[in-house]
Each structure stands twice: as C-alpha cells, then as structure tokens.
Amino acid sequence: MTSLSRRAFAAAATAALLGGCGGGHGNGRSTAGRPGSTTPSARPSAEPVRVLARSVPVGLEIPAIGVDTPVIRLGLAPDRTVQVPPVTAHDRAGWYRHSPTPGQIGPSVILGHVTVGRHGDGVFRHLARLRPGDGIVARLENGTAAVFAVDSVRTVAKADFPTDAVYGDVGRPELRLITCGGPRTGDEYRDNVIVFARA
Amino acid sequence: MRRTVLSATALACTAVLASTTPALADSPSPVPAATVAPSESSAPADATEPSPVPAEDDAPDRSTAPGEVAVVPSGAPDTGVASAESGADGALIGGSAAAVLTAGGAAVLLVRRRRATTA
Numbered sequence: 646m647t648s649l650s651r652r653a654f655a656a657a658a659t660a661a662l663l664g665g666c667g668g669g670h671g672n673g674r675s676t677a678g679r680p681g682s683t684t685p686s687a688r689p690s691a692e693p694v695r696v697l698a699r700s701v702p703v704g705l706e707i708p709a710i711g712v713d714t715p716v717i718r719l720g721l722a723p724d725r726t727v728q729v730p731p732v733t734a735h736d737r738a739g740w741y742r743h744s745p746t747p748g749q750i751g752p753s754v755i756l757g758h759v760t761v762g763r764h765g766d767g768v769f770r771h772l773a774r775l776r777p778g779d780g781i782v783a784r785l786e787n788g789t790a791a792v793f794a795v796d797s798v799r800t801v802a803k804a805d806f807p808t809d810a811v812y813g814d815v816g817r818p819e820l821r822l823i824t825c826g827g828p829r830t831g832d833e834y835r836d837n838v839i840v841f842a843r844a
Numbered sequence: 845m846r847r848t849v850l851s852a853t854a855l856a857c858t859a860v861l862a863s864t865t866p867a868l869a870d871s872p873s874p875v876p877a878a879t880v881a882p883s884e885s886s887a888p889a890d891a892t893e894p895s896p897v898p899a900e901d902d903a904p905d906r907s908t909a910p911g912e913v914a915v916v917p918s919g920a921p922d923t924g925v926a927s928a929e930s931g932a933d934g935a936l937i938g939g940s941a942a943a944v945l946t947a948g949g950a951a952v953l954l955v956r957r958r959r960a961t962t963a
Contacts, residue, residue, distance in 0.1 A: 727917035732925050743915040751912025762925040769923070806920035812913040825924025834924040 694817050694844050697748025697791055702740045704784035705755060707822075710771040716783070718742045719756065729756055734764040744812070744821075747783035748791030748844065752812060752819045755783070759824045759834065769824035773798060773838045781820060781842050793820045793842035800826050800836050811839060818844035 702716045719728040719739035730739040738757040745751035758767030781793040796819075801807055811821050820842040827836030 721915060721917060724919075725917060726919045727921045729921055729923050741913075741917070743917075744913045754913070756921050756923050759924040760926055767924065803920035808916060808918075812911075812916045814912045823921055823923060825922070829924075829926045832926045833922070834926065837920050837923070 695748075696750055696818060697746075697785070697789060698787065699746050699749055700785035700787035700789065701742070702747050702753070702755070702783045702791075703786050705738050706782040706784070707775070707779070709776070709779040710774055712738075712768060712771075714738050714757070714768045716740050716755065727754075727756065730758060730768075732758065732761045732764070734761070736761045736764070736768050738768050738822075745818075746791075747785065747793070747820055748789075748818050750816065750818055752815055752821050753783070753791075754811065754821045754823065756823045759826060759838070762832075767824070769822065769838075772822060772824045772840060773800065773826055775840055781822070781840075783820065791818065791820075791844060793818075793844055796841045796843050799839045799841070801839065802827070802836050803834075806837060807839070810841075820844075 701718065704714065705716050706713045715737045717730060717737050717739045719730065719741050720743070722728050727741055728739070730736055736758050738755050740746075741754040741756065744754040747753040747755075757769035757772070759770055759772070761767045775795045775798050777795050777797060779795040781795065783791040783793070785791060799807075811823070820840075822840035822842070824838050825834035825836065826838035827834055829835070
C-alpha cells in the first residue's frame with residue numbers, strides 16, 4: 646500500500662511539474678530582453694555637428710531593434726501632457742511638434758508605445774535594448790535624413806520624470822525617444838524608458 | 845495492482861495534456877493579425893487622437909519659443925497600454941496548475957480507494 650501510494654504521489658508530482666513548465670513557456674514573452682537599469686553615457690562628441698533645415702520627420706529607423714515606422718505629429722493633451730500615438734495595431738511613432746525637428750538645434754522628441762493593449766507589442770517594444778552607439782535615422786519631409794547615435798538609455802520612474810533632461814536646451818541637435826517600461830500595475834507601466842541620442 | 849498503477853499514471857498524464865494544451869495554444873503571437881490594414885486616415889475609436897495639425901502650423905510655435913522646446917509638457921507620457929491578455933495568461937496558467945494538482949489528488953484518492961477495496 647505504501648509503495649502504491651508513493652507511486653501515485655510521484656505521478657501527481659510529475660504532472661504538476663510538467664504543467665508548471667508549460668505555463669511558464671506560454672508566458673515567456675513578458676520577460677524578453679528588459680534591462681531595467683540605467684545605461685550610462687559613454688559617447689564623446691568632438692566632431693562638428695551639421696544643423697539641418699527645419700523639416701518635420703515622416704519616418705524613423707532604428708536598425709538595432711528592427712524599427713522602421715512612419716512618424717505622425719503629436720501635440721499637447723488638454724491636461725498639458727504630451728499626446729501619445731493612437732493605440733492601434735501597427736502603431737506608429739509620433740514626433741512632439743513643439744520640439745525641434747530632427748537635425749535642428751535642440752532636443753527633438755519622438756514617442757512610441759511599448760505595448761498597445763490587445764494589439765500586442767508597440768513600435769518601441771524593444772527600445773530599452775538600445776546601447777550607446779546604436780544608430781537612429783529620422784527621415785524628414787524634405788527628403789533628407791537626420792542621423793543620430795544613441796548616447797544613453799535611461800529607465801526612470803514616471804513620478805520622477807526628468808523634464809529638464811528631456812526637454813531642456815542642449816545647444817546642438819539631439820534626439821529623445823520615449824516609451825514606457827518597468828513593472829506594470831494594472832494597465833499602466835511604472836517607468837519611462839528614455840533614449841538620449843546625439844547627431 | 846499493476847492495473848491500478850497504470851490507471852493512476854494514465855489519469856495523471858491526461859491531466860497534464862488537458863492543462864498544458866490551452867497554455868501552449870495561448871502562446872501568443874505578438875504580431876497583430878495581418879488582416880488589419882494600417883490606415884493613415886482613420887483612427888479607431890479607442891485611439892488617442894494624434895495631432896492633425898499640418899506642418900505650417902508648427903512655425904508660430906517656434907517663433908514664440910523661449911527655449912529650444914517651445915512648449916514643455918507637464919508630467920510623464922503614458923506610452924504603454926498593458927495587454928489585457930497578460931492577466932488572462934496568468935489566470936490560465938494558475939487554472940492549469942490547479943487542474944493538474946486536482947487531477948493528481950484525485951488519482952491518489954482513486955488508487956487508495958481501489959487498494960482499500962481489494963485488500
């Protein structure tokens with residue numbers, strides 16, 4: 646009797662173990678490549694920078710994370726926060742139209758979703774994977790392109806959003822890419838992932 | 845006795861298959877359905893409205909700019925809508941685990957009962 650019960654328990658334990666492995670596999674996407682720490686800046690800027698004529702961005706390419714997206718224009722929401730792109734399948738990035746156009750002096754700000762609800766991954770799903778030196782190309786309406794290199798990637802709590810670092814004057818053409826990140830509470834993410842890039 | 849052991853094992857394996865199949869089938873493809881055609885002109889009902897302002901309207905904002913960014917927004921952007929599927933995934937996984945444990949317990953009870961009746 647004791648031997649039989651032991652076998653039955655072994656079978657049940659094996660079943661539970663296999664069931665647990667299956668569940669973990671199904672949920673694997675939620676942990677894919679999410680560095681949560683701040684990547685320090687490491688790129689010096691010695692060469693002279695070319696300032697481009699004003700032309701709104703119409704496309705954005707980030708080869709390191711497979712992003713090639715149209716860019717729409719965003720303004721301010723009624724509560725004075727920045728608008729974000731629509732939550733749709735095949736969502737796009739959006740340029741904050743009160744910031745400089747890419748290639749002009751100042752921080753040009755482009756935002757995109759990390760996830761778009763039931764539609765799955767957002768256009769900036771893997772933004773946190775960028776590393777210093779990775780290239781970013783903003784295609785402009787006049788046919789030219791502004792080329793940037795990632796300077797640093799920061800993950801910061803939304804409660805401590807670094808407004809000055811993102812929107813403050815920089816005296817040269819720079820780019821900010823912003824999405825959400827960090828742990829989720831309900832439908833919301835706790836943090837913002839911000840990529841700082843220089844021309 | 846051997847038949848009893850085999851029946852218990854078969855029951856446990858059935859529980860494993862029944863519980864893991866939904867979880868694997870739910871392994872989501874993060875790629876949205878190909879039938880959804882992106883459209884530049886139409887926004888869905890649940891979408892946050894993008895700015896429809898043409899490029900010419902940007903110029904006045906820049907002329908009144910005190911800094912390089914003409915109007916600094918307040919707060920942090922909300923650029924992530926968590927998938928409702930993630931909660932469903934968790935519930936499904938939890939349910940599957942509970943089903944497996946329940947099936948295992950049932951197998952143990954079945955074996956014990958059969959053993960008691962045959963003894």
